Amino acid sequence: MEAWYMDDSDEDQRLPHKLDPNQPVALEELQKIGVFYWKLNADIYENDPELERIRKERGYSYTDIVNIRKDTLPNYEEKLKMFYEEHLHLDDEIRYILDGRGYFDVRDKDDRWIRIAMSKGDMITLPAGIYHRFTMDDTNYAKAMRLFVGEPVWKAYNRPADDFEIRQKYLNSLKCT
Template sequence: MQYFEVYVFALARSNMSQQLTNEKLPAKCQQSNGNKPHAKTGWYLRDTILNRYEENKTDPPEYLTDEQIYLETENILSWIDLGSKDDPVEWEKRARAVRNMPLSKHVECDISKEKDEQAVHEKADKFFNHHFHVGEVMRVVTEGSGYYDVMDLNGRWIRRPISKGDVYVIPSGCYHRVCLDTKKHLNVVMMHYDKKSTDQFFWPESLNDPVYIEYNERMKCLRRSLSFPYQSRPGFTDCVKSLNRP
């Protein structure tokens, strides 16, 4: 890592503790840029999720910018203009300008297209099981809205709202999941470099997997290089309990 990059990362981290407990969002999160929607802000989830389709912020809320989410998890969160037409071929073309991943699969979960509410919950369960992949993967939201959840090294979940045009690039070994919001309508194109990276390794069976261990060591190394304060947080969110529906 170059000295300038280390300096920028350290500078981004320096004000994190003040921003996390500030209910008022940073000013830049309230601005728009051309056709790009308002910048989104993530937050830490509370330990007990009563209704997973809600925001479930801590009290007081602990907000994180996309830059801070990157520093905590190595996830890249961004946005691309998918255009006004519902053209899957064009969507994939624009997405591959971000990461030229040849494999793609369109996945949808729409309450209006499922046979009943139970069918929506069952599909949402599959999205909500947290897992990691071997190799970098990318997701692009093509329609609807929801949440992207990612786990930090302390075992805490960070939730980030997602909608059309949002892109998230997930590093190898990082636990993550997708959650519907109360509208229960979300379409995503899943993109991979190869078939191997389409495999999912679920928590908690995969905690001792070398890929997950390597990811943890890499993130700890980043913290050491930037003198990050780091305290382990015992325990993980109970995967079964977190699947409770309203």
């Protein structure tokens, strides 16, 4: 996992979009905005005791696996555009990359974009109420496990969604850090 502040370029969303010079973002800075990260062994995800421990501790009771690639995901380009729309969820978003690569972009306390490059073995949680988006990198392939507390909730609320109670709760949590 690597994270950095993004440039404002309108070029292909699948490019890294690093500033020049690059401005890396440390894991500790991500934690301050509620983003948490683990490095796991994706080769043993089906029987990984570390994944089981995390799931048990955090209450991740539901999982499924998605393959994001041009030849298996219907309307691939349209789906990528939808994933890239800035949005929030009422629940945490938890993703574990089992193969391939992709980017999660999140807003920091000052509303600047941070790009998080994820690859095989990377697991991340984005807190409910954080504005974020997802895109592939130039490989156009990721296999990911989606994890949920309880039944899965797929609803995304595009920005602006500042009036949502969960957004206000999230913003208040930033004041405490």
